[in-house]
Amino acid sequence: MTDRLDLVGALSGRRVVVVAGAGGVGKTTVSAALALGLAARGARVAVVTIDPARRLAAALGIADLGDTPHRVDPARVHDAGIALVGSLDALQLDPRATFDRLVARHAPDDAARERILANRIYRHLSGTVAGAQEFMAVERLYELVDSGEYDAVVLDTPPARNALDFLDAPERMTRFIEGRGLRLLLGPRVGVGRLGWRALHAGGSMVMSALERLTGAELLGEITEFLQSFDGMYQGFSDRAASVHALLTSNSTRFVVVTGPRPEPSAEAAALWRRLETDGYPLGALVVNRVHDQPGGGEAQPLDLARRLTQAGAGDPAGLAARATTALDEARARALADRHEIASLIGPLGGPPLVTIPALDDDPVEVAGLARVTRELQGT
């Protein structure tokens, strides 16, 4: 074993930890375990999960993980050998509730707010606009940091087919809300008439009537109303996106990229790592989760396994010994394959700070398992 990185220590003092990576690599578990470690060192921590992680919530003693932060009872984690010097709150992202608050904050007046919240297009939005969930995740993060109630906020990121989506989402969302071209074209209909629509009117009306043929007048009307109602909020949204970007690129933030020792998530992790580096996001570490440990005995074959199994009362000791020997060979091959996978991942990245977490026999969704992952992340 090489020197082990204390990732929890390295992240102490940061206000934001973003945990990113491909789907299915255990981001949620790593996020919760990091948050637990930071809270154990005295910080007031909030962890925001994206997936409905019921057993994780149950492990933390939270019955109903939702948009509102829930405090984790220190007694629960104390039994697993972790003393919460600080505090740990957990919550699950509710994109809709977050978006509603964002609208309420930026709407120019009550009437505008009510109009947006009642608009059917708005109500469908979180499911339809590419990146809405990712945008709301960073928005929620910002809210929590801004509240001043936490020393550190750990953000699990939404599962995306491509983990890079997460970085592009806020910009895509602002671009969408901006919809400037559309407002110009819609001008004559919705009364934003000062913006020189005359010049665009000819082309615009043709596009509008074609759109109407496609969608029907009613749907187009609602879309128009929706886009128009965002008119007065664009500045607020775009300021917020800029603040979020500033926070995420500042020294207060660290990105942790999680992967498994398999080619597909590793390729995504490598691409994500490079992208973060290029775009100036501060990198914390690469975490390779569920790595198979090298079994004992080096390359030696079992000496007298069948005899020992006989002594232990096995029914078919020779057969069982043969099967166990095969299992050992397979476990060794898996461990070797994992080591190769990790080497081919970190080599081209120039040796990033690395933490490996061994594959556990069971999902680390019980509090003891979570504490074990925390200890791995501390290098202890």
Next chain:
Amino acid sequence: MASPPLLARRLAFVLGKGGVGKTTVTAALALGLADAGHRTLLIEVGSEQRSSALFTTTPSLGGEPAQVRPGLFSLSIDVERSIEEYLAAQLKVRPLVELMVRSRAFHAVAQAAPGLAELVTLGKIWDLATLVRGDTPVWDRLVVDCPATGHGIALLDVAGRIGELSGSGPIRDQAQKIEQVIHHPAATGIVVVAQPEELAVSEALEAIDTLRSRDLPVAAAVMNSVAPSAFTSGDEPALAAVAADASADAASRAAAGAALASLRRSEHDAAETMALAGGSGVPVATLPLVPQLSPGSGGLELLVAALVVDPAIRGAA
């Protein structure tokens, strides 16, 4: 059950959380259908063509279906391009289509219009499913690799959501036409893929609930990457004794330990599979964890062999 087994339905949609092996299951299902003599089209939604890593050929994006195996073709649907095709078919006036495609207004509306992208994608799939040459359908079977769960459900349920927005026009008409086919359990089957892991199982259960509540025909679930084990609980006491025996050589202890780990893993996987079957009430097929999936490794063929004989997929004998 009155509905036919998945293998007998013309149109299969494969859905699941990211990372559970949805693309692999889609490829295995499509290959199994092709091997059984059905002319099969594997459809990927989105710009990434993950299945090409499982076959030796690289299908061309948005173009014509590319043959990847005998009887098996693959096609990737690009949403932007499909929207343009749809526009061209609806509006019929070429310069107008070009004007629309160039217009930012159109792109903003296309993004905001609930489900336009999904509807157009589904429309494209529907066109392929109903494509005939002479009197015979061009494709006997179509297998669709859906986007990850949330977006996948949005894709399948788009016709219903369009229905919620009252109004008229070609979009609404097409939605109604498509809805009838998608919701028809004789023609269409949805397969939800999970892995033996808490999050994946709970997400699969939620997805199945949601699909059912919207009357979408869930045909089966697939538990992917189930660790095979050569051990039974009867082996456990002797293995545990040797694993803990300090006088034994390290390799013997490690062998007993590896055997125990394999046993625990398979018990864990079996419990997750039970949770999926019990919680969903749909037939669950299991696929073994295969170490290698690259072309020529035989991994995909192993999965095909396991999938096509599974009663959850082929129906009870």
